[in-house]
Amino acid sequence: MRPLAFALLFALAGALPLQAQGSDAGDGWRIGLSFGGISTLGLTVERYWDSHAVEVGLGSWSFRDVSISPVFKEYIGGRALRPFVGLGLWVAVAGPIVPAERTGFALVARAPVGVDWAFVDDHAVGAALNFNRGLAVRRSDPEDDLPMNGRIVPLPELYYRFRP
Numbered sequence: 001m002r003p004l005a006f007a008l009l010f011a012l013a014g015a016l017p018l019q020a021q022g023s024d025a026g027d028g029w030r031i032g033l034s035f036g037g038i039s040t041l042g043l044t045v046e047r048y049w050d051s052h053a054v055e056v057g058l059g060s061w062s063f064r065d066v067s068i069s070p071v072f073k074e075y076i077g078g079r080a081l082r083p084f085v086g087l088g089l090w091v092a093v094a095g096p097i098v099p100a101e102r103t104g105f106a107l108v109a110r111a112p113v114g115v116d117w118a119f120v121d122d123h124a125v126g127a128a129l130n131f132n133r134g135l136a137v138r139r140s141d142p143e144d145d146l147p148m149n150g151r152i153v154p155l156p157e158l159y160y161r162f163r164p
Contacts, residue, residue: 026050027048027049028047029045029046029048029163029164030044030048030124030163031043031044031046031161031162031164032044032046032159032161032162033159034057034059034157034159035157035158035159036155036157036158037057037059037112037128037130037156037157038057038067038068038069038090038110038130039057039059039060039061040059040060040061040062041059041060042057042058042059042060042067043057043059044057044058044161046073046161051075051078052073052074052075053073053074053075053084054070054072055070055071055073055088056069056070056071057069057071064094064097065092065095065104066093067090067093068090068091069088069089069090069091069110070088070089071086071087071088071089072087072088073085073112074086075116080117080118080119081115081116082115082117083113083114083115083116084112084114085111085112085113086110086111086112086113087109087111088109088111089107089109089110090106090107090109090110090132091105091108092105093105096140097140100142101140101141101142102140102142103138104138104139105138106136107135107137108132108134108135109133109135110130110131110132112128112130112131112157113131114126116161122162122163123160123161123162124160124162125158125159125160125161126158126159127159128157128159129154129155129156130154130156131153131154132152132154132155133150133153134150136148
């Protein structure tokens, strides 16, 4: 049922007749804020050309950790409402809380699927569901040697972006 819902979303976005003033293809940069995804609050820089983009997000979950994520994205359609898919990595580093711990580290594969809406001139909002799967982990507790869970974990994200 979910693949059908995504297919309908993509078809709807391609059929929309309205073109926002700020959604032209071309080349450029966008910067913005994100909520969720790789962090509670994050800063995002995106370089786009035609229907492609490379995005780098930087954020934190608890201000004791740092998350960074480069992602390649492909936008579908040239309308004001543009679905996208992406693929990238997410690296999270967390410092020790108590002296007996070490710095924790996680490397995660990330595949966002979402929609970007250029609602006026150079401003856009969007939503994505990030499908994440752990690739490597070093836990902060040196005695914690549990194997990594191989499940895919979906994390929602909302964002605001603008072209400077």
